[in-house]
Amino acid sequence: PAETLDELVALCKRRGFIFQGSEIYGGLQGTYDYGPLGVELKNNLKQAWWRRNVYERDDMEGLDASVLTHRLVLHYSGHEATFADPMVDNRLTKKRYRLDHLLKEQPEEVLKRLYRAMEVEEGNLHALVQAMMQAPERAGGAMTAAGVLDPASGEPGDWTPPRYFNMMFKTYVGPVEEEAALAYLRPETAQGIFINFKNVLDATSRKLPFGIAQIGKAFRNEITPRNFIFRVREFEQMEIEYFVRPGEDEHWHRYWVEERLKWWQEMGLSRENLVPYQQPPEELAHYAKATVDLLYRFPHGLEELEGIANRTDFDLGSHTKDQEALGITAKVLKNEHSTQRLAYRDPETGKWFVPYVIEPSAGVDRGVLALLAEAFTREELPNGEERIVLKLKPQLAPIKVAVIPLVKNRPEITEYAKRLKARLQALGLGRILYEDTGNIGKAYRRHDEVGTPFAVTVDYDTIGQSKDGTTKLKDTVTVRDRDTMEQIRLHVDELEGFLRERLRW
Ligand code: ATP
Incomplete structure (x- = not known):
């Protein structure tokens, strides 16, 4: 496997897999262009996913929803209020960081001082960030006093109070740039599936359990895009929303974790480099009952490749009309706009209910990066020369x-x-x-x-x-x-x- 991201970046540029976006004008940060070979590799990966999850199954339908998204979709989904990362600025260098990323890079003694200052039990970074966001003024001062280093300068910084930054890209639909014309570029493909639940159900007469699969672009205005195509502002996702009866959700959640783990191995990732990580309760997103991340040992570290979440009835419950009559269990915003009942009528009892959903959500670009890293091999030949060979599964080769x-x-x-x-x-x-x-x-x-x-x-x-x-x-x-x-x-x-x-x- 590749030892550093740099050797992969170099190979990708040299041979035409991946280029910096808008490179001739100095580059647009967080964007990459897939070249002649990259586009093939990426397409092959997406096709393999589609084949396995749509064609080879008898309980899945496909979808390709639009990127431009009505404001209300991302209002009721909770994204307008909560799809934000904590951000902090160094007044000295004018550099901006995602707080949790910045803290992860600090030397132990600096972190220790910060835990003490914020009165958080040492070792729980998640709790530390939460405490800091609850008391931002105090947190900014504590960061400066603790000597939190700025990775750009390597020197202690003068830190602002941290604050939340919403990561959604906004745009205007139509010729007038006014509030009423505001729309979003979707930050995940998932919402397109939820809002089409009834359309797909009516068109296909599916019975539970069944899923809807989608591959497409998503956009997030990441505070600090980095690590090549690992964290970017425009990327692709391969997402399944698998709808089940409440009560069967835990079974299907386990099933999808196994299924996805198996699939990545079939794509050529080795089991030793794949680590399922069960999120502890305090890390769980507010809508999730349980989440297992599939982490991969990337050259830059062990990080998320795919997340598999049990989202209960939160999503359909958020977007449906008749919320009260449907007995939704998740905590959702009161929906005053939806025109559709996103629910399922039990064919036996005739009763309506909102299905639970299991969501395996994988990043295409992170998948490509993992495949490249795993396949990258340096070999010494009998004549003493070195060769680089990309040992991709033949079916995935560009x-x-x-x-x-x-x-x-x-x-x-x-x-x-x-x-x-x-x-x-x-x-x-x-x-x-x-x-x-x-x-x-x-x-x-x-x-x-x-x-x-x-x-x-x-x-x-x-x-x-x-x-x-x-x-x-x-x-x-x-x-x-x-x-x-x-x-x-x-x-x-x-x-x-x-x-x-x-x-x-
Ligand atoms: P992270 O914690 O790394 O920011 P996340 O937990 O926010 O990721 P999800 O919202 O669960 O990510 O998105 C599902 C998948 O989409 C991730 O597992 C990842 O593969 C991919 N993804 C998310 N954000 C990015 C990004 N900025 N660049 C590339 N891929 C991404």
């Missing part, structure tokens, strides 16, 4: 096969290779690349580095011009394996089956 003509100045060879490329492309296994840049050694190295599992070379033997004067090897090609670097010779007619077997899901 390029499945590189078809390489041994020489570029022999039309019989290059034309043969182009025809072969077209034939393999038609198999529908993903991107097949006709590769005629550089010499063959360089082509192999490049494809090792971007994770291409197979390199197929067309040579003189292929076109029936073997050195020994025979045509025995006509229509055969060499196939080089990325991981073992071994080459075998196959007839082109066998090649199809060979690749199909190794690249199908």
Whole structure:
């Protein structure tokens, strides 16, 4: 695996996986652009998720809701009031930080002084942040007195009282920038699912339990985007809202934790690098009955890849009309605007109730980063040279096969290779690349580095011009394996089956 983010960032830029957003104008912080290889890898990951969670199941429907979101959706969801991170400024450097992130980076003795000053039991960072946000004036003073360091300067700072910062991006819909035209870019895809619950239910006549799956962009104005594509302001999520009967929620919650853990391993992440973390009660979001985070050992640390939450009837309960009649258990805002009853009629008893929901919510970009980190391998070759190879699962690799003509100045060879490329492309296994840049050694190295599992070379033997004067090897090609670097010779007619077997899901 990669040891540092830097070596991944370098590879991603060099080979065309991921670039800084708006780079030519100095970059727009917290945005990244996926290049020719990145877009393939990301699409492959999303397709694998969709295949597993929608196509291979009989209890799931898909959805693609809009990014622009009515203000009231994010009012009743609770985002307007609570989707905020604690933020603090250093008056000396004018740098701004997310409070919990800043505290995590402090030396032990600094933190100790802060715990003491805020009268919080040592070791519970979550409680410390909460205490600080309840007494911001005191907290700002305590941070300065405790000598909280500014990571930018490495020096103690002069800290402002911390305050909450709402992370939602606002925009105006229509030509007039007025309050009434205010809308949000969605901060999560989930709300699009909740507000379409009845539409999907009516259109599909589903019975509980069933789920709705969605992949799409989400936007958060993170105070300090960092760690490459780990924490960004525009990202993608793969979310499922799985609706169940109250009482069956704990079973389904456990089920989805197992299911998701299994899937990430199938994608190539090793079990040792995946850590399920059960959030203790004091860390739980106000709407959650239980949350298990799947943490991954990223090069920069052990951090959240996916969260799987039991959200009870909070979401549908927040957005439904007739709240009182439905006996919602969660604490929700009184909804005076909703026009739909987001509930389920028990086919046996005829009684209406609001289903509970289990939400597995994964980040696509964090998934891509984890796959890259896990696959990144430095190997010493027998001749003492080093090679970098990206040991991605072949099904996820951006390029499945590189078809390489041994020489570029022999039309019989290059034309043969182009025809072969077209034939393999038609198999529908993903991107097949006709590769005629550089010499063959360089082509192999490049494809090792971007994770291409197979390199197929067309040579003189292929076109029936073997050195020994025979045509025995006509229509055969060499196939080089990325991981073992071994080459075998196959007839082109066998090649199809060979690749199909190794690249199908
Ligand atoms: P964090 O605590 O790291 O900020 P979160 O708990 O706020 O994350 P959720 O709201 O649970 O994240 O979002 C679900 C998933 O969406 C996360 O597990 C993560 O994979 C992804 N995600 C959330 N915020 C970001 C971001 N700023 N950049 C990239 N991915 C993100």
